[in-house]
Structures are given as C-alpha cells and as structure tokens.
Amino acid sequence: MATTxxxxxxxxxxxxxxxxxxxxxxxxxxxxxxxxxxxxxxTWAVDAVLVRIAFVLLAYCGAVGVIAxxxxxxxxxxxxxxxxxxxxxxxxxxxxxxxxxVLGSVIVxxxxxxxxxxxxxxxxxxxxxxxxxxxxxxxxxxxxxxxxMSTKGGRPALGSLLIGGLLVVGGVSWFLTKTxxxxxxxxSVLLAVAVTTGGLAIVFGPWVFRMANxxxxxxxxxxxxxxxxxxxxxLHDSVLQTLALIQRNASSPRKMxxxxxxxxxxxRSWLYGxxxxxxxxxxxxxxxxxxxxxxxxxxxxETVIVGDCELDERSRALVAxxxxxxxxxxxxxxxxEVSVYIECEPQMITAFVRDRGKGFVPETTPNGRxxxxxxxxxxxxxxxxxxxxxxxxxxxxEVQLVMPR
Amino acid sequence: MxxxxxxxxxxxxxxxxxxxxxxxxxxxxxASDVDTAVQAIRATKPEVVLLDVHMPGGGGKAIxxxxxxxxxxxxxxxxxxxxxxxxxxxxxxxGARGYVTKTIETDELVRAIERVQAGDAFFSPRLAGxxxxxxxxxxxxxxxxxxxxxxxxxxxxxxxxxxxxxYKEVAKRLNISVKTVETHVSAVLxxxxxxxxxxxxxxxxxxxxx
Numbered sequence: 270m271a272t273t274x275x276x277x278x279x280x281x282x283x284x285x286x287x288x289x290x291x292x293x294x295x296x297x298x299x300x301x302x303x304x305x306x307x308x309x310x311x312t313w314a315v316d317a318v319l320v321r322i323a324f325v326l327l328a329y330c331g332a333v334g335v336i337a338x339x340x341x342x343x344x345x346x347x348x349x350x351x352x353x354x355x356x357x358x359x360x361x362x363x364x365x366x367x368x369x370x371v372l373g374s375v376i377v378x379x380x381x382x383x384x385x386x387x388x389x390x391x392x393x394x395x396x397x398x399x400x401x402x403x404x405x406x407x408x409x410x411x412x413x414x415x416x417x418m419s420t421k422g423g424r425p426a427l428g429s430l431l432i433g434g435l436l437v438v439g440g441v442s443w444f445l446t447k448t449x450x451x452x453x454x455x456x457s458v459l460l461a462v463a464v465t466t467g468g469l470a471i472v473f474g475p476w477v478f479r480m481a482n483x484x485x486x487x488x489x490x491x492x493x494x495x496x497x498x499x500x501x502x503x504l505h506d507s508v509l510q511t512l513a514l515i516q517r518n519a520s521s522p523r524k525m526x527x528x529x530x531x532x533x534x535x536x537r538s539w540l541y542g543x544x545x546x547x548x549x550x551x552x553x554x555x556x557x558x559x560x561x562x563x564x565x566x567x568x569x570x571e572t573v574i575v576g577d578c579e580l581d582e583r584s585r586a587l588v589a590x591x592x593x594x595x596x597x598x599x600x601x602x603x604x605x606e607v608s609v610y611i612e613c614e615p616q617m618i619t620a621f622v623r624d625r626g627k628g629f630v631p632e633t634t635p636n637g638r639x640x641x642x643x644x645x646x647x648x649x650x651x652x653x654x655x656x657x658x659x660x661x662x663x664x665x666x667e668v669q670l671v672m673p674r
Numbered sequence: 675m676x677x678x679x680x681x682x683x684x685x686x687x688x689x690x691x692x693x694x695x696x697x698x699x700x701x702x703x704x705a706s707d708v709d710t711a712v713q714a715i716r717a718t719k720p721e722v723v724l725l726d727v728h729m730p731g732g733g734g735k736a737i738x739x740x741x742x743x744x745x746x747x748x749x750x751x752x753x754x755x756x757x758x759x760x761x762x763x764x765x766x767x768x769g770a771r772g773y774v775t776k777t778i779e780t781d782e783l784v785r786a787i788e789r790v791q792a793g794d795a796f797f798s799p800r801l802a803g804x805x806x807x808x809x810x811x812x813x814x815x816x817x818x819x820x821x822x823x824x825x826x827x828x829x830x831x832x833x834x835x836x837x838x839x840x841y842k843e844v845a846k847r848l849n850i851s852v853k854t855v856e857t858h859v860s861a862v863l864x865x866x867x868x869x870x871x872x873x874x875x876x877x878x879x880x881x882x883x884x
C-alpha cells in the first residue's frame with residue numbers, strides 16, 4: 270500500500286526511512302573526490318559544501334572525518350543507481366541543523382581527547398564556519414546574495430573555496446603555534462601571513478570582484494528604472510490625462526484642438542526644454558500667459574516674440590495688459606485664434622494682440638467691456654505706456670501696446 | 675493643380691496631410707526617408723515638395739541640397755513640428771521657400787503651396803519672427819548693406835506677418851498690392867539665403883544655438 274506523504278523535512282525523512290534505505294547514492298555530478306559528500310548532501314537535503322566542511326573538520330579530530338568518509342563510501346551506491354531517494358533542494362534550516370550536529374560531534378570528540386588542541390582547532394572551527402556561511406545554500410534558488418556571487422562558477426568555485434579555507438586555517442594555526450612556541454623566526458611569520466593572505470584572496474577575491482560588478486550593474490539598472498518611472502509618471506499626468514479629456518470632449522472639436530495643442534506645447538517643453546523655462550524673462554512670461562489663456566478659454570494663442578529682455582515692473586505690466594487683451598478677444602470675439610506679437614527693442618517694447626472675430630465699435634462698447642478696455646489702457650498708462658485699440662464690426666480687433674523701457 | 679510630393683517620417687502625419695490635400699493638389703508621391711525621397715523626387719519631378727525638417731539620414735536640408743543639384747526648379751516648403759529657430763533658419767538657408775508649422779489649417783497650407791509653386795516665398799508668422807530676430811542682431815555693423823540689412827518696408831511687412839496678418843491684409847494695411855508684398859518677402863528670403871556665413875554664425879552663437 271503506497272502512501273504519499275509530503276516530505277516536510279530532513280528529520281522527518283530520516284525517521285521514516287527504513288534501514289534498507291539508509292544506503293545512498295554517491296553523486297555523479299557533484300563530486301570532488303568520490304561524490305560521497307555530494308550524495309549525502311542530496312539525500313539529506315543539505316548543501317554538499319557543508320558536508321565537505323564537516324568531513325574536513327572531523328578529519329582534524331583524530332582522523333575521524335577520514336574514517337567516516339571511507340565508511341560512507343563503502344556503504345554508498347553507485348551514482349547511476351536510481352533506487353536512491355531523489356535529490357531535494359537544500360533548505361536553510363536543514364543546513365543549520367546539520368552544522369550544529371557537526372559542531373556537537375566536534376565538541377564530543379574534543380572531550381574524549383580526539384583533538385589537535387585548541388590553538389589549532391578553534392581557528393579551524395571559526396574558519397570553517399565562515400566558509401560555510403559563504404557557501405550557505407549554494408544550490409538553492411533562494412540564496413543569500415553574497416553566497417550567490419561567491420559560487421557563480423559552480424564546482425571550480427567550490428573547490429577553490431575549500432582550498433582557500435584550508436589555507437586560511439593553515440596560515441592562522443601556523444602563525445599561532447609558531448609564535449607561541451620557542452621558534453619566532455621572522456621568515457616563518459611572514460610566510461604564515463603570506464599563506465593566510467593567499468587563502469583569504471582565494472576565498473573572498475571572486476566574491477569582492479563580483480560584488481563590485483553587481484553593485485555597478487544594480488546602480489545602472491536602478492537609474493534606468495527610475496528614469497522610466499519618471500517618464501511613465503509624467504506621461505500619465507500629462508498625455509494620458511489629456512487623451513482621456515479629449516475622449517470625453519469628442520463632441521466639441523474646438524475644445525479638443527485646444528487640449529491637444531496645450532498638451533503638445535507642454536510635452537515639447539518637457540522633452541526639449543523650452544525657453545519659457547527661463548524664468549525672469551519676458552519670453553517666458555508671455556508663453557506662460559498664452560498657456561493660461563488657452564486653458565481658460567479654449568482658443569489658440571499664437572505667439573511670436575522677437576528679441577527678449579529681463580522682466581521688470583514695466584514689462585510685467587505689459588504682459589498683464591496683454592493677458593487682458595487676449596482674454597478679451599477670447600471671450601468676446603468668437604474667433605478660434607488670437608495672435609500675439611511682441612517685439613523688444615532697446616527703447617521700447619511693442620505688443621500686438623489681434624483676432625479676426627466679429628469686432629466692435631470702440632466708442633460704443635457696453636459698460637462691461639469698457640471696463641476691460643480701461644483696465645488694459647489704465648494699466649499701460651500708469652506705467653508710462655500707451656494702448657491703442659483698433660476695431661470695427663466684422664473686421665476683428667487689434668490692441669497695440671507700447672511700453673518705453 | 676499643383677504637383678506635390680510629401681516627405682515626412684511620421685506615417686500618421688503623412689496620412690493626415692494626404693487626406694487633407696487630396697482634392698486640392700495633385701499628390702505625385704511620398705517618402706519617409708532621405709534617400710528614397712531624393713530618388714522619388716528626381717523621378718516624379720513635382721513642382722512643390724512638402725518637407726519635414728527632422729528626418730532620419732540628414733534631415734530636410736540633405737534632401738534640398740541633393741535635389742537642387744539635379745533639379746533646381748523643384749521648390750520646397752518646410753512643414754515642421756519643430757519650433758526651434760536654428761532648424762528653421764537652416765532649412766531656409768538651404769533653399770526652402772517657406773516654413774509653416776504643422777498646426778496650420780488646410781486652406782492656409784494650400785495657399786502656401788500655391789505661393790511657393792509660383793516662385794514666391796511663404797512666411798508664417800513664426801518664420802517672420804525668426805527672420806526679424808535673425809536680422810535684428812546684425813543692424814549695428816552691416817558689412818554689405820545691400821545684402822545684410824532689411825529695408826524699412828521689408829521690416830514693416832515682416833512685422834505685420836508676424837502679427838498674424840495675411841498677405842492680403844498686409845497689402846491693404848500698407849496700401850500696396852499683394853504682388854508688392856510678395857516681392858518684399860521674396861527679397862527678404864533672398865537676403866537670408868545670401869547673408870554671409872560669418873554673421874549667421876554670430877547670430878546663432880549670440881542666441882546660444884551653436
């Protein structure tokens with residue numbers, strides 16, 4: 270009777286495994302010597318590197334590791350034997366548990382005397398723990414970031430890590446034993462330092478190199494994605510909103526044209542940088558004014574500016590009067606387009622606001638409109654300028670503003 | 675009807691212009707890049723080429739220069755979405771007889787095409803503004819007054835165009851004939867095309883265009 274229970278973990282798995290199935294298959298693909306560690310790693314769902322470190326560590330404890338390796342080899346199956354349990358992905362908890370078991374074994378062995386001495390064993394333990402952390406979850410998809418970088422090369426990288434680890438340990442122990450003993454030759458100290466450094470370089474060199482590369486890549490990608498996000502945000506706020514507005518106003522061609530035009534102007538100034546971003550200049554102020562009136566009145570304001578100058582009280586007054594004139598044309602003339610022409614000369618600024626609308630007789634304008642006319646003229650005259658309004662029914666209207674500088 | 679060739683790398687825009695102009699001019703062909711355009715223009719020999727300023731492979735300027743070598747009688751009208759003064763002036767200097775923005779209304783565009791076909795210049799208000807700007811910088815030290823300076827009348831005409839007046843309105847305002855307005859504008863165009871390189875560079879660098 271076959272039961273298909275989910276395999277929830279390593280301990281659970283061991284408890285369930287019948288004696289006949291203790292035998293495991295050596296790994297055919299993940300092998301440094303005979304594939305024993307690789308096979309055990311696969312069977313126990315523990316990182317093979319961890320198993321290897323355990324063997325090495327135990328080998329220092331009166332050669333227990335070496336004996337254990339030979340025993341494990343003798344009971345194992347050939348790599349090709351498919352009766353062995355299938356490989357499982359290593360899980361972090363299982364690796365930690367395995368490491369703790371090995372640590373326990375080492376402590377037991379130390380207490381029974383199978384120990385090389387603390388001067389040698391403790392640095393070895395520390396170095397092994399470091400190497401284990403570096404390699405934590407090598408084969409797992411969810412690796413620590415630095416582990417992923419250190420083992421990019423697969424098996425050769427693991428081999429170099431082990432060798433590097435051994436060199437570190439060797440170097441450290443050598444240094445400790447020699448300096449604590451009677452022999453304190455400078456050459457041996459230097460040699461020890463060199464060996465240690467070489468070992469560290471082998472262990473951490475590739476990792477440091479890859480991390481530097483990866484950081485550069487990440488920064489570049491982050492900048493790129495930020496730019497993309499900026500662009501998306503801008504297009505959303507501007508173009509997409511306008512397109513939505515255009516769909517809602519599909520029945521009003523005039524409104525649509527005005528929306529499209531405003532969007533075009535805005536997008537172009539965003540893409541290419543328009544002179545109107547140069548604040549404090551007449552050019553900028555006039556473009557801003559034209560945009561505002563276009564938005565408020567659904568008309569096209571065609572602006573042509575010749576020359577440019579700094580904004581001062583007088584030129585500000587001229588722009589304000591211009592705005593009144595343009596709004597006036599937009600509101601009353603019935604024309605779709607208002608032309609604005611401004612010329613900056615050394616002695617004066619001249620502005621023309623023109624529409625081809627229905628026009629009016631300036632002398633007989635109704636009071637409401639008279640007020641606007643006066644506000645244009647009044648504003649100009651208060652600042653030493655003048656305003657001339659030319660219009661007749663059917664001929665449109667032109668407002669001329671002159672402001673001395 | 676005027677035989678017109680369209681050059682624009684934006685197919686959508688090309689389609690729009692084509693449908694607008696269909697019954698008003700004779701469309702003899704269209705192209706979307708410089709090389710195809712030059713070959714097709716030489717083959718179809720249109721009267722007027724409607725030309726985009728920015729194109730892959732050298733821009734409208736490259737087309738004008740290549741076609742002028744073999745077919746100097748083909749006339750060009752620039753039609754662009756670009757507002758940048760340097761683009762426009764460069765195209766006019768290369769030989770385009772006018773410049774209009776893409777927001778121009780159909781009737782106005784047809785008028786511009788006819789005017790260019792007749793050998794005159796067509797200035798939109800924007801182009802008039804650019805040209806006034808171009809000449810304003812050089813008034814101080816004219817090296818050759820005949821070529822480099824605008825006459826008072828020419829300036830008057832340009833200003834009115836910049837203010838949004840049509841040629842007819844300019845003529846009425848100045849009490850001259852439309853033909854005279856055209857003559858003035860053509861003279862301005864010629865001066866612009868002939869004005870020496872040094873001054874144009876000066877003008878461009880004054881405005882931080884180069």
